[in-house]
Every structure is written in structure tokens, then in C-alpha cells.
Amino acid sequence: MSDRISADICIIGAGSGGLSIAAGAAQLGRKVVLLEKGEMGGDCLNFGCIPSKALIAAASRAHNMRTAGAFGVSPVEPEIDFGAVMDHVHSVIAQIAPHDSQERFEGLGVIVIRAKGEFVSPRTIMAGDAVIDAKKFVIAAGSSPVIPPIPGIEDVSYFTNESIFENRARPEHLIVLGGGPIGIELAQAYMRLGARVSVVEADTILNRDDPDAVDVVRKALDRDGVKLYERTKVVSVSKSGSCVRIETGAGETIEGSHLLVAAGRRANLDGLGLEKAGVEFDGRNLKLNSRLQTTNKRIYAVGDVAGGMQFTHVAGDHASTAVRNILFKFPSGRRDNLAPRVTYCDPELASVGPSPREAAKFGKKVKIVRCDFADNDRARAERQTDGFLKAVIAENGRILGATIVGEGAGEEIGLWSFAIANNLKIKAMASYIAPYPTRGEISKRAGGAYFTPTLFSDRTRRLVDILSTFD
DSSP: OEEEEEEEEEEOSHHHHHHHHHHHHHHHTTTEEEESSSSSTTTHTTTSHHHHHHHHHHHHHHHHTOOOOOOOOOOOOOOOOHHHHHHHHHHHHHHGGGGGHHHHHTTTEEEEEOOOEEEEEETTTETTOOOOOOEEEEEEEOOEEEEOOOTTTTOOOOOOOOTTGGOOOOOOOEEEEOOOOHHHHHHHHHHHOOOOOEOOOSOOOOSSSSSHHHHHHHHHHHHHHHHEOOOOOOOEEEEEEEEEEEETTTTTEEEEEEEEEEEEEOOOOSSOOOHHHHHHBSSOOOOOOOOBBBTTTTTOGGGGGGGGOOOOHHHHHHHHHHHHHSSSSOOOOOGGOOEEEEEEEEEEEEEEEOOOOHHHHHHEEEEEEEGGGGGGGHHTTOOOOOOOOEEEEESSSSEEEEEEEEEEEEHHHHHHHHHTTTTTHHHHHHOOOOOOOOTTHHHHHHHOOOHHHHHHHHHHHHHHHHHTOOO
């Protein structure tokens, strides 16, 4: 016999978006059912943001040991226990896991069912032995790695981000297919932890970012020893003894001990019974309105399944939008255009809003302001002067976008995200007082740079001349 449950909200997926909605709705007194067929916490906690940043932190410590000579500290080649590195990674996951656990959410009053959910009608889902009828549904099923249809790839062993953190043996030579954020972050980390690494990318690496900023990252990867094969098509993958062999369209052969596939991600829409729910999709993307509603207005979608940028913070903002629409009946639209994007390589590359190239494409009259970390005193003191800030400013002075590449860029971009979300003008950046010496001064410097041509113009000089006569 199946258990029949009536709920206010039923959520498919216990990742960032699903957990945020479940916690908010339950604490507001709603009856919530949360379905999760895999790990609580979703991709971010178990296979994405958290383990990758923990691995990057370990790699950074190793890199610092090798590069301390400029500070008068004798550099040494670190002894790396790769198994212990992975113990560190999993200990970080374990520290965060209780916040996302089934026990915590059941403590909030959420009914958690660890089973796959599938719609059987526009208002009903089947999950394991349970049948759930709900007033509203939220699809927060996340995404999975895309495995490109390369001849021979099905015959070799390979990692994705969902499996590589279970590997406790350091690869001798890791080949990374894909030069996007995941591929580049892991490539640099593994290189710094003692592996040889090659990255094969059909386009250029980080091709959605500002080319000038990407060039700073590219040079850093080259210094670290990462071998980049850009604009390189893979025509076949095969075994070569205990190794993996890559054949490229240019006739090159690349052999490595291990293969990581980081060629993008695809929304988890298969097997949800969307047709029975009256939800239209084209096999890859749901048809959504600005309020994140599907064609069945009782069903919402958040996070990776909603299309657009696949980031935890975007999923979290989608959750807020869904809660406002579902519980407070307040019409609220998605705000993906306000979300910052960060690649946590070294140096970090962060951006928000349109890049200079994108702004020009939209036909906006913009001014580009650039400030280099080479002119920042804190960066000089730390000998980390690579990188710059570029700000995109509208004709009326409103801040449209920013790109920062450099140490700590992911932290610095937050100020620009705040400014754009609140429709601030560049005058706000020029007006605030930045502590000295900090990297954050670069934002104030950008604000000042915008006004420099006017401030020191002939017209302003004449005005000062006139005012000086009143002394």
C-alpha cells in the first residue's frame, strides 16, 4: 500500500535551492515534502563548490612553499600525502553536512523522502511508496556532467566532478577535457599538488569571460606548468596500456594516466514525468516565465534546472524568488543578471553584469574604466600584482558591470554586485573611504579614474582660477 501525503509544497531535490525553500516554508508553518534520491546537500556540498575549494586551499599551501623565495624565506618542494589531502577535503564536507542533513530538516518539520520523484499527474508526484498531492511543486533537481559523444570515450575510465574527489591516489598525468571554470580550477589544483596536467579545450579557456582577464589566468597556468591545448578538437579517446590516449583533429596524441571530463553540465530533467504534469520542455530546457513558473503554474523550477548560470548563489536567489511568489503571493522575477561569476583559479577571475564586449553588443553607450593591481600598494607588498579591474559605466554614470582578475577577486566583486543591485552610480565608488593598504582600494581608484578627465580638465582649472580670486 502506498502512503498518501497532502502538502502545501513538494520539492524535488535537496540541493541549495530546494533546501532553502524547504527551510523557509517549514519555518513559516507550511507542510513541506522534500524528495532527494541522492545525497543531501546536492552537488555543491558533495561534488562541487565545497570539495573543490578545499582542494584548491591545499594546493595553495603547496604553491606558497615553492614560491617563498622572493620574501626571504627558503623555498622547499613540499612532501604531499595525497590521501591526507583528500582526508582534508572530506573533513570539510563533513563539517558542513549537518546543516544540510535529513535530521536537521526533519527537525524543522519537513517530511524528507529519500527517493526519486516523478509526476503522475499535474498535481501529484510518486516517490518510492509515497504519493504526494501538493498545492505547489518546486523542481530543484540540479544538473549532471555532460559526457561528450567522442568516439571511444565509453571504453575508457574517466572522472567527472562527481567522482574525482573519491580518488585518493595522485594522478601521474591528468588530462582534463574542458577549459571552463571546473576544468581550470581542478587542473591548476592538481598541478600544484604534484601531478602533470594537460587541458584540452575546443575553444579558448574560460571563453565566456573577458579575454584580457583570461590572458592573465592563462599566463599563470603556464607558469605553474599546466599544458594548454586550446582550439583543439578531440576526435577519439582510447586505452593505451594503463594510460588514456587522446587523438586531436590537429594530429596530436596526448597520453595521460587519468582523464577528467569537465565539458559542461546538463539539467536533470529526465525521468521526472514532466509530460504528465503538463510541463513543457525541449529535452534540455524548461519553458519558464520570469517568476520561475513552468507552463503548469503550480510548478516552479529553481537552480540549474531553471537554465542560465549554474551557481549555488543563483539557486539561492531563485529560492527567495519562489518563496515570495508561492507564500507571499508577491510577484517577483528572477534576477540572474545581478549574480556575480567567479572562477577560483589563481589569480581568481570574477565578474558581474555585462563585460565591455557584451555592453557594446547591446548598443549601450558605455565608458570602460581600468585600474591595475600593479599600482595597488597591498598587491605590491604581497608580490601579487597580476591583474586588474575593469568597470563598465553607462552614459549617465550608472554602474553596469565589472570584471576583476587578481588575488581575492571573488571577494572584491561583491562590492560591485552590491552597487549594481542597488542601481548605484560610479560616484558611490569614488565617495566611500577605503582602508589602506587593501586590495579593495582598487574599487575606489576606479571611481576616481572615471572622474579624472573632468576633474583635471581645462574647464575645471579655469573654475579654480576664478574661485582663487576670492581668497
